[in-house]
Amino acid sequence: MAVELNADTVRRAPKVLLHDHLDGGLRPQTVLELADAAGYCGLPASDSDALGRWFRQAADSGSLVRYLETFAHTVGVMQTPEAVHRVARECALDLAADGVVYAEVRMAPELLLPGMPLEAAVEAMLDGYAQGSRDAAEAGTPIRIGTLLCAMRQDDRWDEVAGLVVRYRDAGVVGFDLAGPEIGFPPDRIPSALAVLDRGHGHRTIHAGEAAGIDSIVAALDGAGAERLGHGVRIADEVRDDGTLGPVAQRVRDEQVTLEVAPSSNVQTGAYPSLAAHPVDRLHRLGFAVTLNTDNRLMSGVSATSEITDVATTFGWTWDDVRAVTERALAGAFLADAERARLLDQVVRPGYAALQA
Known part of the structure; x- marks a missing residue:
């Protein structure tokens, strides 16, 4: 008989995470300690509980200025290789403790270590994830982390970031992302960067369909060759009340383009008024390649477990639904086929079989 689906049992389930920002997932205590070590002034609270509450409240405020300020603080304390390494290590440990078995975590190296080569930031992240993964395995919670490197849409370092994706592909970097404002900064603005990825067979996921819509x-998809859509939830704009689809929605469903959906984040930024009003369930029921993600664990006050549990509770999902979104995430992961098959056959399916027995 299947076990009850709740936060405790979801935590035990093997989970796959495709959209998680490194600078959005720091431990509040780590922010305090790194700020102290760096002489970083201006944090809005001096103890971890109060600081964690501030991050969530500021991100929930409806003020873009306050929301962006939260990242100014986290990035502000990540300005040395040692700090980046620590944050990456703790990210791996925290995700593993939450039952995540594979995660792709993203960060824009250009926001770290100003005045230093981007390689220093990339290597600090990779080393931190590797150390955290080793420590998690020793603790009995194995995890594999792939690194996504973001270029900022509004800046002009796309070529460098694309080159790093190709250069560090065999060291743990699995793909390229564009982050930052969708409106006004099209994803094909710097074609030479996309050409670098094309020549080097670099994977790419692009933030799209979050703040902006179908266009x-x-x-x-067409300008940047996206294999996955970061958020992508505005595809629901082309889903009619009777379930029929507009041409772009039909294409995204037919081609099973992976949607990196982060419902709590979307509600927080005002895209939808509540989780109950979010289209995640409708898209899932209609057969889109929906996956569930955290986006920014610190700012949203979420984990992979809480996100899945909240969606399942709100929409009456069963273990079949949770397993389906997990397997979809693994199918969309930027992994070698052999590793994907290993995780599916030896980790994910046995894990859900035990919960559904």
Whole structure:
């Protein structure tokens, strides 16, 4: 008989995470300690509980200025290789403790270590994830982390970031992302960077269909060659009340383009008024390649476990639904086929079989 689906049992389930920002997932205590070590002034609280509450409240405020300020603080304390290494190590440990068995974590190296080569930031992240993964395995919670490197849409370092994706592909970097404002900065603005990825067979996921709508999704697919859509939830704009689809939605479903959906984040930024009003369930029921993600664990006050549990509770999902989104995430992961098959056959399916027995 299947065990009850709740936070405790979801935590035990093997989970796959495709959209998680490194600078959005720091431990509040780590922010305090790194700020102290760096002489970083201006944090809005001096103890970890109060600081964690501030991050969540500021991100929930409805003020873009306050929301962006939260990242100014986290990035502000990540300005040495040692700090980046620590944050990456703790990210791996925290995800593993939450039952995540594979995660792709993203960060823009250009936001770290100003005045130093981007390689220093990339190597600090890779080393931190590797150390955290080793420590997690020793603790009995094995995890594999793939690194996604973001270029900022509004800046002009796309070529460098694309080159790093190709250069560090065999060291743990699995793909390229564009982050930052969708509106006004099209994803094919710097074609030379996309050409670098094409020549080097670099994977790419593009933030699209979050703040902007269908045109942003088309630009990501056709302009930037996106294999996955970061958020992508505005594809629901082309889902009619009777369930029929507009042409772009039909294409995204037919081609099973992976949607990196982060419902709590979307509610927080005002895209939808509540989780109950979010289209995640409708898209899932209609057969889109929906996956569930955290986006920014610190700012949203979420984990992979809480996100899945909240969606399942709100929409009446069963273990079949949770397993389906997990397997979809693994199918969309930027992994070698042999490793994907190993995780599916030896980790994910046995894990859900035990919960559904």
